[in-house]
Amino acid sequence: MRRIWILSGVLCLLINSPVLQAQKVWTLEECISYAHDNNLQVKRQALQARTAEHNYDYARAQTLPTANAFGNYRFNKGRAPNFDDYTYVNRSFEDANVGVESRLDIFSGLYNLNNIRSSKLSLLSQLEDIEDLKNDITMKIAGGYLQILLNEELLKVAIEQLDITHQQVEKNEKLVEVGNMSRGELFEILAQEAVEKANVTKARNTLSISYLTLMQYMDLENEKLTDFKVDTSDLTIEDANPLRWVDSVYTDALRVLPMVRSAEYNLQSMEKGLSANQGLRSPSLSVRYLYYTLWSQISSDPLRPGEPYIWQDQLRDKGYQQLTFSLDIPIFNRMQIQNRISNSKVNLLDARVNLDQTKQTLYKSIQQAYADAVSAIEDYESNGETVYSMQEAFNYTEERFNVGTVSSVDYNIAKNNLTKAQSDLAQAKYLYIFYTKILDFWAGIPITL
Secondary structure, three states: OHHHHHHHHHHHHHHHOOOOOOOOOOHHHHHHHHHHHOOOHHHHHHHHHHHHHHHHHHHHHHOOEEEEEEEEEEEEEEEEOOOOOOOOEEEEEEEEEEEEEEEEEEEOOOHHHHHHHHHHHHHHHHHHHHHHHHHHHHHHHHHHHHHHHHHHHHHHHHHHHHHHHHHHHHHHHHHHHHHOOOHHHHHHHHHHHHHHHHHHHHHHHHHHHHHHHHHHHHHOOOHHHOEEEEEOOOHHHHHOOOOOOHHHHHHHHHHHOOOHHHHHHHHHHHHHHHHHHHHHHHOEEEEEEEEEEEEOOOOOOOOOOOOOOOHHHHHHHHEEEEEEEEEEEOOOOOOHHHHHHHHHHHHHHHHHHHHHHHHHHHHHHHHHHHHHHHHHHHHHHHHHHOOOOOHHHHHHHHHHHHHOOOOHHHHHHHHHHHHHHHHHHHHHHHHHHHHHHHHHHHOOOOOOO
């Protein structure tokens, strides 16, 4: 029985061991989602949006009436007026007053209404900035993810070429042993093998760096580089999205991209801000309500002269209410209102230029991505033919090399040409996939693999 318990405990430990647990493989969607949730820039942008939200709430609160209570307690000594009988007394005494006051702006040139609209549009612009920042992160992660897939493929190419060379080295060593090949030719193949070993090491290091880059894009700090793996399923050129025309992408991008909507909301906010400040030129009407009462130590009860006038009765008897309507007509305020209007006009012009610049930058980016995609697919097609030709040339050179009709130098040249063509083909493929994904992403289609 004791052995059974021991074996059960060991089995549990092995099952829970990190070595036996399946390593997490990240998909592109998981990488993007994690980055959106943990990126510090996104969190800071969200905090700025909260500030804009507070400003919007504050602007709406300006349409509500104010309500304030006040109170004063004084100690007097010397000659002072007694307001009950309008005489002067020369003594020490105490008095106090309390009250409440409320004020409501009835009309102020629609300043509050336009300021509310301006604050709301500013909040919407800030929210779009968050989404725009997420889009930038998405494109970076998509590029980093595809770079890993490319580097994985380049590493496979390097390993395959090293395996071919290693097999050739083994053949040549046997030929040298039987005297059918000189040691000089063997050394040339060995040198080629050493170069390709270095290429494998370089490709493996480049792959590690691309993993590190993606982890940094994701702000993934709690995972070791050796434990971080992505789904490296092979992609073909058919996995690329259909290439769309520039104007088609641009039309959809103007409608869905947060960077454009943010600039549009900002422009509308500046327009309402100008209207709000222009409203300060108009007369304003407000109403004020006041309730006030007081107590004084020297007061006497008018109904019972000579008897103490307790403070509760004084507060009740001396209370009064006041309702005031005020009309303010701005005439000259040391250019304060005009300065605000002038600055609002400048801000409005700047917002218009910013919107135009945003659209211009977007169109140029779409043009460049389209041109890069066209260039990539043309490179892919030409490199595909090159790989086929180089493969045939290498096979022919390898056959001749095995029978000793070509030198190891020619063999190495043919092999290096094939390796370069395969690398160029892989790079063109992933570039085309990336740019077609980006063009569709700008048009509102999520990036998926």
